[in-house]
Amino acid sequence: MRSIVSFRLTNEHGGTAAAVTERLGIPATRLLEAGTVISSRNPERTRTHSAWILSSAVEAEDDVRLPEMLERLLHQLEPVTAMLWDLEREGYAAHWLGMLDVRDGENATELTP
Numbered sequence: 001m002r003s004i005v006s007f008r009l010t011n012e013h014g015g016t017a018a019a020v021t022e023r024l025g026i027p028a029t030r031l032l033e034a035g036t037v038i039s040s041r042n043p044e045r046t047r048t049h050s051a052w053i054l055s056s057a058v059e060a061e062d063d064v065r066l067p068e069m070l071e072r073l074l075h076q077l078e079p080v081t082a083m084l085w086d087l088e089r090e091g092y093a094a095h096w097l098g099m100l101d102v103r104d105g106e107n108a109t110e111l112t113p
Helices: 018-022 066-089
Strands: 001-013 028-032 035-041 042-045 051-055 095-100
Touching: 018 028, 018 051, 018 066, 035 066, 051 066, 066 095
Parallel strands: none
Antiparallel strands: 001 051, 001 095, 028 051, 035 042
8 A cells, every 4th residue: 555645735816835835834845836837848838826735755655554644744734723724815725635555455544533
């Protein structure tokens, strides 16, 4: 089993990913800014929104269950909960993304509160 979890703050109305890092004091795993080129193969195509992405790992990890990945992120994000709500009110959208890649015989994981 391989897993990873990401929390993303996106903004299509002028808010930058760099501003999120500055406000939260948490370095992002990945920053994407509006107006930047998506791919060097097609330099005319640019991003329409910014994205501040915090992931539980740099890439999906073997034998780490999804709940543990989620705990890693929550440990970093819970102290800045009020600021996350402020960013949402200012036009940022929050998204959770989880990836679970299972092998034969593994077809479920449990998320407990």
